[in-house]
Amino acid sequence: MARILVAEDEPHIAHVTSLWLRQHGHQVSHAENGRVAMTLLQDGSFEVIISDMNMPEVNGMQLLRAVREQFKLQIPFILLSARCDQDHLAEQIVPFRARLFAKPFMPSRLMAEVEQLLESSASMR
């Protein structure tokens, strides 16, 4: 079981993602935008962050940057994006070691990605 932070402003996507994560035995905290996610990061620790790219106030890219630079966390980060410039975004996130997941996505594949990332980070420890 892992503690996972889901930052997503679209309630249905947040709901279905949390549903699957809980079904896989994980503990999920939901933040409706990047700013709330940063507050949750201050209060608790997480093993994986799944964040949408386009969110009000603090977007996914800003959250990723804060996680790496401000919080100094090296935990796996999955960025979900429905933008049409995916290639450009993929280049942007390279220095921040994050995975890009294009919307629309299959929850089963997202779960597989989460499990793989958790295994990788466990083996590194």
Added chain:
Amino acid sequence: MFVDDLPARHGLSLVAIFLLGLLAVVFTAVVETRREAARQADVAFSYAFRLLANRLAEENPLASTGDGRKEQRLRELTEFAASGAVTSLRVLDSTRRVLVSLKPDEIGQIAAETTSEDRSLSTDALLEFLFGPRRQPVFVMRIASSGGSVEARADAGEIGVDGAYFLEAQRSNGGAWNDSFRLPVTTSGVGLVIMGALLAVYHNMRRQLRGTLRVADQLRSRKDRITEDLSTLRITDALDIVATTWNQLIDAARGWLSTVQQTSATDELARALQQSGGGTLAEALHAIPEGMMLLTQEVRIEYVNATICRLFCWKMEEARQWTLPEARAQGIGEAVLKIVRESLQPDGTYPSRSETIELADEKNREKSCYRLNLFPLQRGHAPGSCFLFLRDVSQQVRADRAREDFVAQVTHELRTPLTNIRAYAETLASGMFDDPKVITDCYNVITKETRRLSRLVEDILSVSQLEVGSIELHMDQVDLRSLLNDGVRDVRGLADEKNIDIQLALPAKLESIRADRDKLAVVVNNLLGNAIKYTPKEGNVVVGCQVAAQSVVITVKDNGIGIDPADHARVFEKFQRGNDPEVTNEPGTGIGLYTAREIVRRHGGDIEVISEKRAGSTFMVRLPLPESRASSVTRS
């Protein structure tokens, strides 16, 4: 001597080795020559075929329109083929025996098979059709260029066959034209065992092909990314290269032609201006929206029109006293003068120059964009003379950017409901979730998101219809009370999610009007959707309707974030959205209000907004009453 000491048999062996070596050399030369001939034939064939393709393109039987619209192109091709203008497309051999004959519908088939976005006829498709595996070619060829017949011979595999092929397109309206692109390689391998003869043929062939190869080299040199040797490429590869470079050449030529024509025109204009000495022509040019400035000898400002003076904050009489180094200006003027100064070459001449200048315009909160064109004057003008044209292209640039934003936004908007539908469908299909509430949620979300997707697609379709003017109104009696009730019911769910109180404030008596109910429903839906979207939680939205003397006015009032008065006109423009983060953070495509306004205008009415930042918005839709009704309302 050492050789004299050798036994006789050794001498014989030496002779045998020498002869064998000679034979090997001859054999190698034959093989190499044949290979080279085959390669050259490929190149020559490619080039010649391309010439034919371009000829066809110029004649337009099978040509593209050159603007990339494939469907349009294919339709034109098929229609042309079916129109009877082309009776056949045939491949003949040198004895005029028909090898391949294409009927019009087969030409259409080639067109339909065309997948290339290349602006010319798809040579790949044609080549494949004519000489593909189904039609077992031929192949050794001979080129006859238009400058004369080429009789070089070389073996490319089919020894003893003497086939010269060319293509002929026959048209019904003016006889046949049969450009014969006969490729210069025919067979003559038989008997070529003598070294001298072989070399003579080889040289002859090379000489004959030199012209073609030179053209190919020139073409290749214009295409930076080609590094391979053209002569080692296969026909299809070479075709691509030749096709691309050919098109580049054509484009470049068009550019040069345009420049030359423009230069001639500006030369004439400059001369006319100088001769008119501030007469009618100069007066007329003051009125045009493009800025114009003429620099002549010693880079003196000979002429500026009123637009330049306005943009540069110059007084015309003063400006015409200055030389370029003396001239000073602010804003766009400063940027333009800098470019003009930088363009001046050490030899005192100007090159042609064209570029877009972008300037931050604080007053309008938008960037202003100007297109600058600099043309050197040539015939009969002093060195350093040039004409400068300046055009405000801000609207065009803004429209292009808005369109790009729209595409990005629509992509995002389409993907969000798709993501939900896909994710919830997989949740249902996975069988992992048996909680009845989860299953019900899944069905509800899929239904709701499908509706959302459908609305978005309808919005986009509406814009397309409005764009091409194909939108039709199906007029009928519309009960306004029912229309507004339905509109409110449709968005009630959205309002509830944000705890927004949505009220209907309608007069006791509300008659029906003549309108297209479905289209008006789109207007009401768009206005209500916006009101809910841009009103914070716990806000209010009130829908009202008043019947005035000549019109009926539907109002949608909210206490949301409001719209800056400077943006009032812009919010109804296509693809435009406010720049405020409160707006951009919300999903939207910038087509809702545009669609609403266009629909209302097609009903003979109009739409307006009253709003202040942070003070809510009221959108008013005014629809005209029929004259008889209007007069009865007035009387009453």
